[in-house]
Amino acid sequence: MCLNTIAQNNFEGNSKKVGLVLSGGGAKGFAHIGVLKVIDSLGIKVDYIAGTSMGAIVGSLYASGYSGKQLDSIFKSLDFDAVISDDIPRAAKTFYERDNTEKYAVSLPFDKFKLKLPSALSRGQNVFNLLSKLTLHVSEINDFEKLPIPFFCVATNVENGKAVILDSGNLAQAITASGAFPSLFQPVIIDDKLLIDGGVINNYPIDELKAKGMDIIIGVDVQDGLRDRSELKSAPDVLLQINNFRTINDMKQKSLKTDIYIRPDITDFTVVSFSEGEKIVENGVQAALAKIDELLPLKTIKSENLKTQVNIVTADSIQINEIDIEGNKRYTRSYVLGKLKLKGDSKVSYDDFNRGINNLIATNNFDTFQYQFKKSKDKDGYDLFANLVENEITTFLKLGLHYDDLYKSAALVNFTKKRLLFDNDVASLDIILGDNVRYNFEYLIDKGFYWSIGFKSRYNQFHKGINVQLLIDDSPVIGSGLNKIDVELQDQTNQFYLQSLFRRDFAFSIGAEHKRLKIKSETITLNSETDEFIFENTDYGSLFGTLKLDTYNNKYFPKRGLYFCGDFHWYLLASGFNDDFEPFSIAKADMGYAFSVSDKLAFNLKTEGGFKIGEGTTNTLDFALGGYGNDFINNFIPFYGYDFISLTGNSYVKATASADYEIFKKHHITLEGNWANVDDNIFESGEWFTLPDYRGYALGYGVETFLGPLQAKFSYSPEQRKSIWYFNIGFWF
Numbered sequence: 207m208c209l210n211t212i213a214q215n216n217f218e219g220n221s222k223k224v225g226l227v228l229s230g231g232g233a234k235g236f237a238h239i240g241v242l243k244v245i246d247s248l249g250i251k252v253d254y255i256a257g258t259s260m261g262a263i264v265g266s267l268y269a270s271g272y273s274g275k276q277l278d279s280i281f282k283s284l285d286f287d288a289v290i291s292d293d294i295p296r297a298a299k300t301f302y303e304r305d306n307t308e309k310y311a312v313s314l315p316f317d318k319f320k321l322k323l324p325s326a327l328s329r330g331q332n333v334f335n336l337l338s339k340l341t342l343h344v345s346e347i348n349d350f351e352k353l354p355i356p357f358f359c360v361a362t363n364v365e366n367g368k369a370v371i372l373d374s375g376n377l378a379q380a381i382t383a384s385g386a387f388p389s390l391f392q393p394v395i396i397d398d399k400l401l402i403d404g405g406v407i408n409n410y411p412i413d414e415l416k417a418k419g420m421d422i423i424i425g426v427d428v429q430d431g432l433r434d435r436s437e438l439k440s441a442p443d444v445l446l447q448i449n450n451f452r453t454i455n456d457m458k459q460k461s462l463k464t465d466i467y468i469r470p471d472i473t474d475f476t477v478v479s480f481s482e483g484e485k486i487v488e489n490g491v492q493a494a495l496a497k498i499d500e501l502l503p504l505k506t507i508k509s510e511n512l513k514t515q516v517n518i519v520t521a522d523s524i525q526i527n528e529i530d531i532e533g534n535k536r537y538t539r540s541y542v543l544g545k546l547k548l549k550g551d552s553k554v555s556y557d558d559f560n561r562g563i564n565n566l567i568a569t570n571n572f573d574t575f576q577y578q579f580k581k582s583k584d585k586d587g588y589d590l591f592a593n594l595v596e597n598e599i600t601t602f603l604k605l606g607l608h609y610d611d612l613y614k615s616a617a618l619v620n621f622t623k624k625r626l627l628f629d630n631d632v633a634s635l636d637i638i639l640g641d642n643v644r645y646n647f648e649y650l651i652d653k654g655f656y657w658s659i660g661f662k663s664r665y666n667q668f669h670k671g672i673n674v675q676l677l678i679d680d681s682p683v684i685g686s687g688l689n690k691i692d693v694e695l696q697d698q699t700n701q702f703y704l705q706s707l708f709r710r711d712f713a714f715s716i717g718a719e720h721k722r723l724k725i726k727s728e729t730i731t732l733n734s735e736t737d738e739f740i741f742e743n744t745d746y747g748s749l750f751g752t753l754k755l756d757t758y759n760n761k762y763f764p765k766r767g768l769y770f771c772g773d774f775h776w777y778l779l780a781s782g783f784n785d786d787f788e789p790f791s792i793a794k795a796d797m798g799y800a801f802s803v804s805d806k807l808a809f810n811l812k813t814e815g816g817f818k819i820g821e822g823t824t825n826t827l828d829f830a831l832g833g834y835g836n837d838f839i840n841n842f843i844p845f846y847g848y849d850f851i852s853l854t855g856n857s858y859v860k861a862t863a864s865a866d867y868e869i870f871k872k873h874h875i876t877l878e879g880n881w882a883n884v885d886d887n888i889f890e891s892g893e894w895f896t897l898p899d900y901r902g903y904a905l906g907y908g909v910e911t912f913l914g915p916l917q918a919k920f921s922y923s924p925e926q927r928k929s930i931w932y933f934n935i936g937f938w939f
Contacts (some may be wrong), residue, residue, distance in 0.1 A: 215256055218623070234428040241491070249505050252355055257360075259387070262390070267341070289332050307605055310605060313604045320491045328391050334378055337597055348375060361370070362404055385403060394574075471492075523839075524587055529590055537630055612668055617640055649662075658704070669694050745779075768797075775792045775793075787823065794814070795816070825856075831852065846902035859894045875905075882902070
């Protein structure tokens with residue numbers, strides 16, 4: 207990023223200095239941008255800027271060199287829902303953290319067996335990241351008086367209620383503190399002071415600005431007025447009114463001290479009216495134009511020589527040389543850098559840098575990650591100075607609900623404990639209650655760039671009516687006259703594995719697996735002494751390797767990203783029921799590409815396949831296609847148009863294409879088709895490259911909720927000439 211400025215000329219025949227004070231007001235502060243556009247058009251030289259909250263944000267960016275027009279363009283391009291919230295992009299999370307966030311509807315932190323509520327709804331990390339990027343060109347400037355326009359902002363010390371003037375240090379951190387609206391953003395620590403929104407104590411710092419030697423003050427006030435009883439309909443309305451008593455009373459005196467007092471019409475807007483930014487900016491323009499007679503005498507240069515705009519070129523990458531990290535007491539430097547996916551003396555794209563920060567914050571091991579870039583002394587690029595605040599909360603209770611056509615109803619209770627045995631470990635136990643009781647235990651020692659160590663133990667079961675001829679070809683039940691039987695499958699899988707990052711975005715895992723698989727039915731009996739028929743009851747031992755890439759922006763409704771997962775299992779041992787066991791291997795891979803052609807319409811193209819190498823007696827681990835769902839166990843593969851476990855074989859190929867139209871926010875209409883060949887040895891016979899034997903199509907409607915997706919899909923198979931409905935409620939687990 208480069209910064210080119212031309213000094214503003216002095217007043218022609220007028221040496222008076224002009225100060226600009228901008229009040230806080232949340233989204234209503236967009237009006238400041240409209241006022242600045244008028245000031246720029248008139249060629250008015252501003253000598254000092256003071257601001258609070260949103261006024262501090264807009265004012266600091268203007269002080270750092272942006273024009274009003276540039277600020278208008280920047281703010282129009284932002285997704286404020288994502289900036290304000292802790293909405294961390296999915297692709298920025300590690301696979302373990304992604305799986306955790308995509309299972310639970312509610313997460314409750316505990317401290318010493320007491321529920322510990324967060325200090326705010328958002329950490330404010332995304333706000334800080336954005337402001338750091340926008341102020342990178344002045345990151346070398348620690349004294350705010352040395353900015354292209356001198357600047358200061360106001361925050362509130364929440365411990366003593368006193369105003370704090372921030373006029374030096376990390377500019378992005380200072381304005382983040384000034385705008386840390388209580389309960390929305392968590393406090394910011396600067397010089398060991400716990401700081402929140404400056405509007406709590408001084409929302410219009412005109413006196414402090416006058417003390418800087420300013421002769422003429424232009425003030426822009428976007429604060430609320432008092433509401434009448436017809437507008438005070440809720441507890442938040444009343445609390446906001448009480449908070450406004452002081453600021454409104456203050457403004458009675460402060461407005462009289464303001465030489466040019468500009469008050470845009472913001473009566474129809476609130477502090478969160480970010481979606482109406484254009485209207486608010488225009489109201490700022492109109493309010494400034496209404497004061498044109500007072501502003502014109504401040505014009506300092508001819509119209510053809512207006513203030514030169516800063517030429518700010520946003521770099522797509524940053525050369526990071528030295529990395530200095532402080533505050534990591536429990537977590538090693540390699541752990542932090544591994545999460546950031548960052549190494550010294552390397553060039554990294556700004557998008558990748560932000561994704562690394564999001565990935566670090568997604569661990570919930572840190573309350574804040576604040577940083578500053580400073581130009582390296584001996585080489586091109588920047589040195590990164592970062593400060594971490596570790597999260598003291600290590601225990602969480604998480605809850606979820608789910609329904610689907612295979613597992614039926616389920617309630618999930620999770621206990622998560624971080625730093626159980628080591629500083630960088632996490633243990634998680636899912637207990638799933640409902641029609642099919644299950645559990646899932648995971649333990650991971652996360653070592654960042656180095657090999658992480660993990661252990662998983664899972665018990666899974668379900669009942670399903672299936673065609674016995676499709677389960678085991680040589681079953682003695684064949685010929686009994688039964689077309690379908692009710693089968694109960696029980697699967698317990700234990701894995702010990704090592705995992706490392708490969709080329710930053712791939713997760714590579716190797717490990718050993720024990721699987722106990724039992725399949726039985728009470729529908730039939732072979733003699734009078736037993737009440738169930740056992741299809742399978744074997745312990746298997748295997749070695750496995752997995753390579754995975756997942757940059758989908760959404761697991762269930764992806765609009766962009768790539769997906770790849772390759773898995774190889776080498777089954778070496780078996781004991782118990784499978785007397786004729788011989789070693790064999792199963793290899794499978796699937797990949798996908800999601801892209802959007804508009805804000806509403808997205809497509810997802812996927813292909814996958816798998817095959818068995820070796821003996822053919824163990825059919826229970828073959829591929830089984832049918833049904834709709836996610837995160838299936840073993841080699842069960844979803845396939846529209848067919849019921850679960852309808853199509854089986856030791857090899858298969860499948861292609862899927864889907865169109866997703868988001869009719870309005872978080873409501874999706876989907877049209878999907880899948881085609882497959884599945885049978886024994888299709889890669890040897892060449893059948894994998896023929897026209898598909900099986901086809902299925904689905905029309906669906908889905909809604910994204912805090913519980914997870916709510917989906918209904920109507921599917922049809924031309925081969926079966928019948929339709930099947932699929933239903934799903936909540937995250938899959």
